[in-house]
Amino acid sequence: MFFETLCNFLAASIVQGTPLLFGATGEILTEKSGNLNLGIPGIMYVGGISSIIGCYFYEHAVADPNPFLCVLIAVLCSILGSLFMALIYCFLTINMQANQNVTGLALTTFGVGLGNFFGASLPRFLGGTVGSIALNATGNAFRAKLPFASSLGIFGETFLSFGFLTYLAVVIALIASLIINRTRVGLNLRSVGESPATADAAGINVKLYKYMSTCIGAVIAGFGGMYFVMDYLGGTWTNNGFGDRGWLAVAIVIFALWKPKSAILSSYLFGGLYICCVYIPGLSSSDKELIKMAPYLVTVLVLIVSSLRKRRENQPPAHLGLHYFREDR
Amino acid sequence: MSSPTKKTREPLFHVVARKNLPLWKQIVFRIAAILLALAFSSLLIVIMTGLNPIEVYKTMFSSSFGSTRKIWTMLEKTAILLCISLAVTPAFKMRFWNLGAEGQVLAGGLACAACMFYIQNSLPSWLLILIMLVCSVAAGMLWSFLPAFFKSRWGTNETLFTLMMNYIAMQLVTFTIAKWVPTGSGTLNILNADTRCGWLPAVNIAGTDQKYFINVLVVFILTILMYVYLKFTKQGYEIAVVGESVNTANYVGINVKKVIIRTVLISGAICGITGFLLVAGDGHTVSTGIASGNGFTAILVSWLSKFNPLIMILSSFLIVFMQRGASGIASTFNMDNSIADIITAIILFFIIGVEFFINYQIVWTARTGKEAEG
Numbered sequence: 255m256f257f258e259t260l261c262n263f264l265a266a267s268i269v270q271g272t273p274l275l276f277g278a279t280g281e282i283l284t285e286k287s288g289n290l291n292l293g294i295p296g297i298m299y300v301g302g303i304s305s306i307i308g309c310y311f312y313e314h315a316v317a318d319p320n321p322f323l324c325v326l327i328a329v330l331c332s333i334l335g336s337l338f339m340a341l342i343y344c345f346l347t348i349n350m351q352a353n354q355n356v357t358g359l360a361l362t363t364f365g366v367g368l369g370n371f372f373g374a375s376l377p378r379f380l381g382g383t384v385g386s387i388a389l390n391a392t393g394n395a396f397r398a399k400l401p402f403a404s405s406l407g408i409f410g411e412t413f414l415s416f417g418f419l420t421y422l423a424v425v426i427a428l429i430a431s432l433i434i435n436r437t438r439v440g441l442n443l444r445s446v447g448e449s450p451a452t453a454d455a456a457g458i459n460v461k462l463y464k465y466m467s468t469c470i471g472a473v474i475a476g477f478g479g480m481y482f483v484m485d486y487l488g489g490t491w492t493n494n495g496f497g498d499r500g501w502l503a504v505a506i507v508i509f510a511l512w513k514p515k516s517a518i519l520s521s522y523l524f525g526g527l528y529i530c531c532v533y534i535p536g537l538s539s540s541d542k543e544l545i546k547m548a549p550y551l552v553t554v555l556v557l558i559v560s561s562l563r564k565r566r567e568n569q570p571p572a573h574l575g576l577h578y579f580r581e582d583r
Numbered sequence: 584m585s586s587p588t589k590k591t592r593e594p595l596f597h598v599v600a601r602k603n604l605p606l607w608k609q610i611v612f613r614i615a616a617i618l619l620a621l622a623f624s625s626l627l628i629v630i631m632t633g634l635n636p637i638e639v640y641k642t643m644f645s646s647s648f649g650s651t652r653k654i655w656t657m658l659e660k661t662a663i664l665l666c667i668s669l670a671v672t673p674a675f676k677m678r679f680w681n682l683g684a685e686g687q688v689l690a691g692g693l694a695c696a697a698c699m700f701y702i703q704n705s706l707p708s709w710l711l712i713l714i715m716l717v718c719s720v721a722a723g724m725l726w727s728f729l730p731a732f733f734k735s736r737w738g739t740n741e742t743l744f745t746l747m748m749n750y751i752a753m754q755l756v757t758f759t760i761a762k763w764v765p766t767g768s769g770t771l772n773i774l775n776a777d778t779r780c781g782w783l784p785a786v787n788i789a790g791t792d793q794k795y796f797i798n799v800l801v802v803f804i805l806t807i808l809m810y811v812y813l814k815f816t817k818q819g820y821e822i823a824v825v826g827e828s829v830n831t832a833n834y835v836g837i838n839v840k841k842v843i844i845r846t847v848l849i850s851g852a853i854c855g856i857t858g859f860l861l862v863a864g865d866g867h868t869v870s871t872g873i874a875s876g877n878g879f880t881a882i883l884v885s886w887l888s889k890f891n892p893l894i895m896i897l898s899s900f901l902i903v904f905m906q907r908g909a910s911g912i913a914s915t916f917n918m919d920n921s922i923a924d925i926i927t928a929i930i931l932f933f934i935i936g937v938e939f940f941i942n943y944q945i946v947w948t949a950r951t952g953k954e955a956e957g
Contacts, residue, residue: 290742292682342932346932346935346936349939350935350936350938350939351938351939351942351943352935352936352938352939353886353935355680355682355742355882356882356883356886356931356935357932357935359682359879359882359883360883360928360931360932360935361928362879363876363879363880363924363927363928363931364924364925364928364929364932366921366924367921367922367923367924367925367927367928368921368925369921370919370921370924371918371919371921371922371924371925373919374919374921375918375919493919493921498750498753501746501750504743504746505743505746505747508740508743538761539761539767539769540758540759540761540762542761543754543757543758543761544754544758546754546757547750547751547754547755547758550747550748550750550751550754551751553743553747554744554747554748554751557733557739557740557743557744557747558733558737558739558744561733561737561738561739561740562737564737570740575742579598579600581599581600582600
C-alpha cells in the first residue's frame with residue numbers, strides 16, 4: 255500500500271516536474287547568454303495556446319484527425335508562438351537596448367493575456383457558439399504511451415507510462431548540458447554571458463549568440479506550456495490553469511545553479527513539492543497551503559547559501575540582466 | 584576597421600549613444616509613442632470586433648468616465664497603482680530590483696486584515712485603524728527587509744529573492760484564510776461588515792459619500808512627499824549616488840549597506856501602506872488577488888516615468904485608463920477580460936521601445952562609404 259502510494263507520488267512528481275523542466279532548461283540556455291528573460295511565464299502560456307489554436311483549426315477542419323499530424327501541427331505552432339515572443343524580447347533588449355527586467359515583465363503580462371484571451375474566445379471565433387476547447391485527438395496523441403509499459407509491472411507504471419514529451423524534456427536538458435559544457439559553441443555562449451565585451455573582442459558575434467540562445471530557450475520553454483495543455487490537460491484549456499508554474503521554472507534555474515543536468519532532478523523535486531500535499535494523509539487544508547510554500551522557501555535558501563559560499567562555478571553568469579552596448583565603457 | 588585594399592560590406596547604419604536630448608524632444612518622443620500605441624491597440628480591437636474606431640474610443644471613455652462612480656473607481660485604481668509605483672521607486676532608483684512589491688502589499692494587507700479579524704470591534708474604530716496601519720507597515724517592511732539584508736551583506740541576487748517572496752506571501756495568505764475560514768471555501772468574507780469597525784470612513788463630496796476619497800488623498804500626499812524626499816533631501820541624494828555607482832558612493836563616504844537597507848525598508852513600508860489602503864479603504868477583506876498584478880505593473884510605471892513621482896501620476900492614470908477602457912470594451916462586446924492585459928503590454932512595449940530613440944541615435948552610412956556626420 256505504502257509502496258504503491260510512493261510510486262504514484264513519484265509518477266505525479268514527474269508529471270508536475272516536466273513543464274518546469276522545459277521552462278528551466280529554456281531559461282538556463284537564455285541566461286547563459288546574459289539575458290535574464292522574465293518573460294518565460296508568458297512564453298510558456300503562448301507556447302501552450304498556440305499549439306491549441308493550431309490543433310483546434312485542424313481538428314475542426316478534418317473529420318478524422320491523423321494523430322501524427324496533430325502532434326506535428328501542435329509542435330510547429332508552439333514553436334512559432336514562442337519564437338514570436340522571443341523575437342519581441344530580443345529586438346527590444348538586444349537591438350533597442352531596453353531594460354531586460356522591464357521587457358520581461360511586460361512580456362509575461364502580454365503572454366498570459368494572449369493565452370487567456372484566445373483560450374476563452376477561440377470557440378467563439380469559429381462558430382459563434384460559446385463552448386470550451388476539447389481537443390481529444392491531439393490530447394490522446396500526446397498521451398500515447400509505450401505499448402509495453404503496462405506489462406512491466408510497477409516499474410513500467412511509474413517510469414515508462416508517460417507521453418513522449420516527458421522523455422523529450424530529459425533529452426533536451428541533457429543535450430543542452432552537453433552543448434553548454436562540451437562544445438565550442440557552448441564555450442562561446444558562456445563567454446558572451448560572462449563578459450560580452452571580451453567575447454566581442456575575440457570575434458564572437460555577441461548579438462547572434464544572444465538571439466539564438468534566447469530564441470531556442472523560448473522554444474524549449476514553450477514546449478513546457480504545450481506539454482501542460484496537451485498532455486497534462488489532454489487538449490483542453492482553462493484560464494490561468496498554468497498558474498505560477500512559469501515563475502517556479504525561473505526558481506529552478508537558481509536552484510539548479512544554472513546547470514541543465516541538475517535541472518532535471520530539481521524539476522522533479524519541485525514537482526514533488528508542488529503535489530506532495532495530496533499524498534500526505536491527514537493534512538488539513540491550511541497545512542496543505544503551508545507545504546505549497548516549500549518550493550519558494552527552498553529557492554530562497556539556495557539563493558542565500560550560494561551567495562554566501564561564493565563558489566565561482568555556482569554563480570549566475572556575470573553579465574546576467576545587463577545590456578551590452580559596444581561603445582559603453 | 585576596413586582597410587582600403589580589402590572589400591568589406593559597410594553596415595547600412597550604426598547606433599551611437601547620445602546624451603542630453605533636450606527635454607521637450609524627450610517629451611515629444613514619449614507622447615508620440617503613447618499615441619502610436621493607442622492607435623495600434625485600437626486598430627487591434629477594431630480588427631477583432633469589426634467595429635468602427637470611434638465606437639471603440641467612445642466605449643473606452645464611457646467605461647472609465649461614464650458616471651461619478653466610475654470616475655471614483657478610476658481614481659481609486661490609479662491611486663493604488665501610483666502608490667505601489669511610489670513604493671518601488673526609491674529602491675529602483677538605487678538599482679535595487681524590487682520585484683516583490685506584490686508580496687509586500689499582500690503582507691501588509693494580510694497584517695491589516697488580521698488586526699480586523701482578531702480585534703473586531705473591541706476597540707474604537709480610530710484606534711483600530713491606527714493599529715492596522717502600524718501592523719501593515721511593519722509587515723511590508725519585514726517582507727522587504729530580508730532581501731535587502733542579504734543583498735547588502737552578501738550580494739544575494741535581489742531580483743530573484745524578491746520574486747520568490749511574492750509567492751511565499753501568497754501561500755501565507757491562502758494558509759491564513761484556510762485557518763480563518765473553517766468551511767474550506769477559501770474566501771474570507773468582508774470583515775466587520777456590520778460594525779464597520781476599522782473601515783476608513785466615507786467622505787461627503789458634493790452631496791454623496793465617497794469611500795475612496797481618503798485613499799486618493801493619502802496617495803496624493805505620499806506622492807508629494809516622495810517627490811520632495813527624492814529631489815531635495817540628503818537621503819534622496821544618497822540614493823541617486825548609490826544608484827549611479829556604488830564605488831563612487833563608497834569613495835565619498837556613503838555607507839552603502841545602510842542606504843540599501845534604509846531605502847528598501849521605505850519601499851516595503853509604502854507597499855505596506857498600499858496593503859492597508861486596499862483592505863481598510865477598499866475591499867475590507869484579503870485574498871491573494873488584492874494586488875492584482877499591480878506589483879509588476881508598478882515597476883513599469885516607475886521606470887517609464889524615469890523615477891519622477893509627478894510624472895507617475897500621469898503614467899499610472901494612462902495605464903489604468905487603458906485597462907479600464909479595454910475591460911469596458913471586453914464586457915460591452917462580450918470578449919474575454921484578458922484583452923486588458925494584452926493592451927497594457929502593447930502600450931508598454933511601445934514605451935519601452937521609445938527609450939531607444941531617446942538614448943541612442945541611428946547614423947546612416949552614406950552611400951560613398953564614408954560615415955555621415957552625426
